Amino acid sequence: MKPILKIALVDDEQEYLDGMGKLCNSFGRSAGYPVEAVPFCSAGDFLEAFSGGSFDLVFMDIYMEGMDGVAAALEMRKSDSGCLLVFLTSSTDFMPDAFSCHAFEYVTKPFSEKRIFDVLADAVKVLPQEQKYIELAADRKTVRVFLSDIASAATDAHYIMVTLADGRGLRCRMTMPEFMEKTGGDARFIPINKGIAVNAEFILEFKNGCCVMESGARFPVRVRDSARAEQMASDYHFEKIRSRQRHRRGE
Template identity: 25%
Template sequence: MLKIGFCDDDLSILKELQVLLDHYRVEKNRELAYTAYQSPLELLADMEKGLRFDILFLDVLMPGQTGIEAAREIREFDTAVKIIFLTSSAEFAVESYTVGAYFYQLKPIWAESFYRLMDSVIAECKKAEQRSLIMRCKTGITRIELEKLICCEVMGRTLLFCMEDGRTLESQGKLDDLAGQLAIYENFLRPHRSYLINMDYIRTLSSKSIVMQNQEEIPIPHGKYSDIKTRYLEYAFERQGIVV
C-alpha cells in the first residue's frame, strides 16, 4: 500500500486533496493511505520519528516554514519520497527542483490533472520499488535505491551501504543473503567475500584492486583478476557501450 502525505496550511485545500484522492482510489481500485498536516513542523516531527511516505504533497508558502525549506530537511533522511509542490504561483518552480521535486502543481487542482499526476507518480514509485531494497538501518526503515548504491561491505554482522550521495547506511545481515537478493541484477558483482559492488561505479580496475568512484578500494583475491575483468568487460560492452 502506498502512503501519501498532504501538507498545506489551508484546510480547504487539504479537504479538496482528500476528496480527490478518495475518488481516485475508488475509480482506479488502488490501495492508498494518506495523512494530512496543516503544519510542516508536524510533518517533520512525524518523519523524524520514522514515518515514511511514498508521495508527499507540500504547499510552498506556509507560515513559519516554506515547503521548500521543509523539503530540504526531509531530503537529509529521505531521498526516495516523491515530493510534489503545490502553489498558486510559478515563482518558486526552479528552486523547487533543487530539492529533487517530482512535480510542481499549480492551484487550483482540477480532478483530471490530479488523476494524470497520480497515475504518473504511482508508476514511478512502482518502478523505483522494483529496483530498491527495504532495510532496517540505524536511522529507521530505509529504502535503498539500487542505482545509487556504490558498494556494500560486511564487517562482522554489519552491512555498510556506501551511497552515491556520500552517506553510509548500516544494517544487520549477511552479505551472502544480500548477494542472493541482488543476483538478478547484472550490474552487481562480488569480487571479494567482504564486498559487493555496483559495476556502474567502477573507476579503475587493476590486477590488485578495484577503485570505486567514491575512492573505496576493494582488494582482488589472488587468481581472481582474470574472471573479474572478463565479467566487467562483458557488462560494459553489453550495457554501456564501452569500447576498449
C-alpha cells in the same frame, strides 16, 4: 513493499487539505490502490511525524505560515531521498528552488481533479507496483487480490483459474481479455498462449516450448509467440531495474 499507498498532504489551508484528501481517495478507488492520505496543517507538524520511508508521496504547499514548503522539503530530503515530492503553490516564483529538492511534479493552484489524477497516475508508475490490487469474484464472494500475489491465469471453460503465489487457486467466471483489462495492462502479465497469462516475477525459465514457473508449474508456449514472450519478460525486468535506480536517485 508497503501494500498501502501512503500520501502526506501538507498545507496550511484546510480547504485544500480536505479537497486533496478526497481526490487521493477517489483516485485510489478508481485505480485499484488502497490509499492512506494523512493531512498536516503545517510543515512543522509534518516533519515531526516524518521519517525515512514513512510516505510514498508528499504533496507539499510552498507558501505556508512559519516554515515554507521548500525548507520543509530540504529537511525531508535529509532522511529520505526516494519519496516522491509534489509541490502545490499559487505562484511559480519558487520553481527553481522547488526542483532543487528533486521534486517529482509542480502543480499550480487552483488545480483540477484531472490534474491531480494525472500526477497520481504518473507517480504510481514509478512506485513499486506490488501495491496494486484487483477485485475478483470467486466462490460467490468478491475478494481483493494484489497483482504481486498472482502467479498465473489460465482459461478453464467459461472461467479463469487464477493461481496465487502461495498455490491457492481462484476460479472466476470471466474471459482472459476481461482479466487482462482488470490488470490495467500491467507489464508483469505476459500472454504466452491462447488463454494463458503468467506473471513475469514468477517465471523461472523458458525451456523446450514451455514457460517454467518458480513453483514448478509448466505452461505451453505457442511457437510463434515464444520469442515475443521471452522478450516481454526481459523488457519487464530491465525496466523494473531502471525504475528503481531512478527512484533511488530521486529523479
